[in-house]
Amino acid sequence: MLKAVILVGGPQKGTRFRPLSLDMPKPLFPIAGRPIIQHHIEACVQLPNLKEILIIGYYPQAEMENFVVTLQNLYSINIRYLQEFTSLGTVGGMYHFRDQIRAGNPKAFFVLNGDVCADFPLRDLYEFHNQRPASALVTIMSTEAARQQAIHYGCLVFDRVSGAVSHYVEKPSSYVSTFINCGVYVCSLHIFAKLAEVFHSKVQEFSSYVNGNGKDQGHIRWEQEVLTPLAGTNQLYAMPVPSWWSQIKAAGSAIYANRHYLELYKKTHPERLANSGVKRGEDDGNLICTIFPDVYIHPSATVHHTAVLGPNVSIGAGVSISAGVRIRESIVLENALIKEHTLILHSIVGRGSVVGQWSRVEGTPSDPDPNKPFAKMENPPLFNKEGKLNPSITILGCFVQVPSEKILLNSIVLPHKELARSFKNEIIL
Numbered sequence: 001m002l003k004a005v006i007l008v009g010g011p012q013k014g015t016r017f018r019p020l021s022l023d024m025p026k027p028l029f030p031i032a033g034r035p036i037i038q039h040h041i042e043a044c045v046q047l048p049n050l051k052e053i054l055i056i057g058y059y060p061q062a063e064m065e066n067f068v069v070t071l072q073n074l075y076s077i078n079i080r081y082l083q084e085f086t087s088l089g090t091v092g093g094m095y096h097f098r099d100q101i102r103a104g105n106p107k108a109f110f111v112l113n114g115d116v117c118a119d120f121p122l123r124d125l126y127e128f129h130n131q132r133p134a135s136a137l138v139t140i141m142s143t144e145a146a147r148q149q150a151i152h153y154g155c156l157v158f159d160r161v162s163g164a165v166s167h168y169v170e171k172p173s174s175y176v177s178t179f180i181n182c183g184v185y186v187c188s189l190h191i192f193a194k195l196a197e198v199f200h201s202k203v204q205e206f207s208s209y210v211n212g213n214g215k216d217q218g219h220i221r222w223e224q225e226v227l228t229p230l231a232g233t234n235q236l237y238a239m240p241v242p243s244w245w246s247q248i249k250a251a252g253s254a255i256y257a258n259r260h261y262l263e264l265y266k267k268t269h270p271e272r273l274a275n276s277g278v279k280r281g282e283d284d285g286n287l288i289c290t291i292f293p294d295v296y297i298h299p300s301a302t303v304h305h306t307a308v309l310g311p312n313v314s315i316g317a318g319v320s321i322s323a324g325v326r327i328r329e330s331i332v333l334e335n336a337l338i339k340e341h342t343l344i345l346h347s348i349v350g351r352g353s354v355v356g357q358w359s360r361v362e363g364t365p366s367d368p369d370p371n372k373p374f375a376k377m378e379n380p381p382l383f384n385k386e387g388k389l390n391p392s393i394t395i396l397g398c399f400v401q402v403p404s405e406k407i408l409l410n411s412i413v414l415p416h417k418e419l420a421r422s423f424k425n426e427i428i429l
């Protein structure tokens, strides 16, 4: 029997994803029509021996409840949300809820960061872990990054034959390796003995501070306090993976992830794509519009047959797309209304937003450089050295109103704003 743990953090995390994470927890933001961590769960349920998925974070229970119940019914698998009383760091929560993870004596358990997206090769990762010596406590899924970018990740040096990791440094200040940690692991249950050691040494350390260190004493950082010391002890292994992987940090990475998850659907769920069909359903006879693959359209969305969608577009539940609309490389969230002849390009339109007719909403993508091997998403800071907004995708927060015949370029609009004019390179509060 196997289990999986998905780490989702809490409201103080995922801040670079704002304003999209202002009205919903970032792990539930829909990409390719499914909440970010539903893609993790879909990968987990492919493994027949995987019996339980534990989502650990410090979002209030009420914010995760509906999602958990819906997915539990959908996949008929045990899914639970375990709420930390405060931020316990990347592994403090796992240690705190150790009895829940160990219950039923799973042979091993997966740990998946909630802020990554990938073609999760969990079966291969588990087999790889199983073939390591009995001393193996953790196997890391690793991918290669461009040399200049690798330092923004956890970097690892490992033996290409045995997979044994000899060196692990989280976000090193200078070059260590181009192999990076993907935030996807298989752990054996013996890891809890290590976590107990770290926990007890931290408790000692904590009591020596006068006012504490600002964090709870159970706050433990997986990468720095567990993986780094495990390197070089034949207890930490890495499996390099050639398939697609990315972090989801800034909001712009949602557009990039959307494109890849839509592409993956061709292999895993072709029925979800509106690529080939010309009719929405047998009964309504309503023509779907012109589609440039890949496009996802929620069954409850209404799309006028003269609209042109794609490539790489996801349209959420209850969205209404009017005549002559053109949308490319974008995500339109539930109940948004896009009026006649409007153009949406490299943008995210928030829940319940309305874009008037003959308007243009356009952003600039920050995709990985296709000419650089192993290049990953850039997450540029919001402002450049001159204090000007770096070009980014355009984001409309929830319930934003854009009037007719306006241009919105490289701008971020906070929720509930009613715009009165055009904007270029601005954050509109």
Ligand code: GTP
Residues within 6 Å of the ligand: 007, 008, 009, 010, 013, 056, 057, 058, 084, 086, 087, 088, 089, 090, 093, 112, 113, 114, 115, 116, 183
């Ligand atoms: P940043 O660049 O600072 O975002 O660091 P990072 O990419 O290494 O990410 P980080 O270590 O902050 O988070 C890795 C994963 O752990 C993410 O999926 C987070 O949501 C999750 N995480 C981070 N802190 C906590 C925490 O206190 N509790 C829980 N349960 N999860 C956490």
